Amino acid sequence: MRVSVIGCGYLGAVHAAAMAELGHEVVGIDIDERKIARLAVGDPPFFEPGLPEILRSALGSGRLRFSSDPADAAGAEVHFLAVGTPQAAGGHAADLRFVDAAFDALLPHLAPGAVVAGKSTVPVGTAERLADRLAEVAPHATLAWNPEFLREGFAVKDTVQPDRLVYGVRSPEASDVLDRVYASAIEAGTPRIVTDFATAELVKVAANAFLATKISFINAMAEIAETVGADVTQLADAIGHDTRIGRRFLNAGVGFGGGCLPKDIRAFTARAEELGRGESVAFLKEVDAINLRRRHRVVELAREILGGDRRTVFGRKVAVLGVTFKPDSDDVRDSPALDVAVQLKGLGADVVATDPEGIENARARHPQLHYVADPREALRGAELVILVTEWADYRVLDPNEVGDLVASRAVIDGRNVLDPSAWRAAGWRYHALGRG
Ligand code: UDX
16 A cells, blocks of 8 residues: 655654555655655664664665655555654643644645544544544545554564554544555454544553553552562562453553653643543542652662761762663653653762663753763762663673672662662662662
8 A cells, every 4th residue: 555654753753664564655754854864764863673674674675765745645545644742831731733734734635535544642632623624625535543552662563563453433434444554463363443533542542541550550559668668579469460450560660751651641631621521530640740759769769878867969979870761762751760860960969871772862951961881881989879771781780790890889779670689699788669
């Protein structure tokens, strides 16, 4: 099929390459010419495992091309809208400027029978508004809402073989077109839910709200565990064996970040308030608050460990392991790790941060921090080590070897991924979140 993808950021670039991988003829469109130039030579402007490979193979096969001109989308049977919906400046609502601009730019190029399929995470009601506009300006085309659930670090797999497909449609024709796009996933058994616009939009925000709630739930238990000397990781294992609960997304630590969960729960709350239903999701404010408290807890622990009664970290060298919001990503948007580093720096600590992939992005946002690529350099002479992003390299650090580099054997395991007994046996003061 002929497919266009409007918006080649994280979501769109992966979607365009994955669609070409599935055999479609794809054009990716973005107004950012630098982004387009890099994608066109198979060099994605962000880190995502597996993406360079499928991008290059699709470019080589001639099935994928990139352009900054919306007119190049003309002739496609399906146009995926994959632009960003960031948190609006000065508020919590989603900023729909890019969705509206992309939609408007596409309107003159829609062929008869074309389907515009929204992928962006939007406030419920957006699809209906766009469908009304389509009916006025281009009645020969149809709108569908087809939310995307990809996780960074697994984006290629999540796009080629999603857990489920959701179509918000008003006609069986639109649903048939999407079935043709995703034929290989459907043949492989991917379940699909065909529903109305509002449900499709809500599925996405509800899924993210649930995941965020699950993480904040276990982090709330961590707060209680800290007070009574219990171990939240064992608690998570024990409740996770109940198949109704499940162990996934019950990893207590410094909390969630990234470009989706934090902004999506805030935008959902803002939209529910607009609809007069604020009370229905009022708990999401608590979810957000618990999440942000965990970062402060790490900073407080650092002050207790380094500053004792005076609680001052001024001039003390702290090694911060990880700046991205999670491993296998170079994304530092709303990263708890980077927030901890910035807060400690603000208190006067001599913070040295390291990360396998995120330094460039972190430096662009927080140039005041000192970054080093080699974790050994970060650790050398440190009086406190804080593991805040659980990259594989940090999980396997040898406490004896690391102990020879640091000035003082004190560690905060902000993700509960180190073995406390091994670190204590090597003479470390080991501190975790929610483990006694
Ligand atoms: C998320 C959703 O999972 C995805 O479906 C949606 O499309 C976009 O948002 P992503 O932001 O890539 O994906 O990351 P995810 O793997 O969900 O992790 C989000 C955050 O939660 C990370 O900061 C992670 O470290 C944290 N997390 C996750 C925990 O703190 N504990 C857990 O148990 C799981």
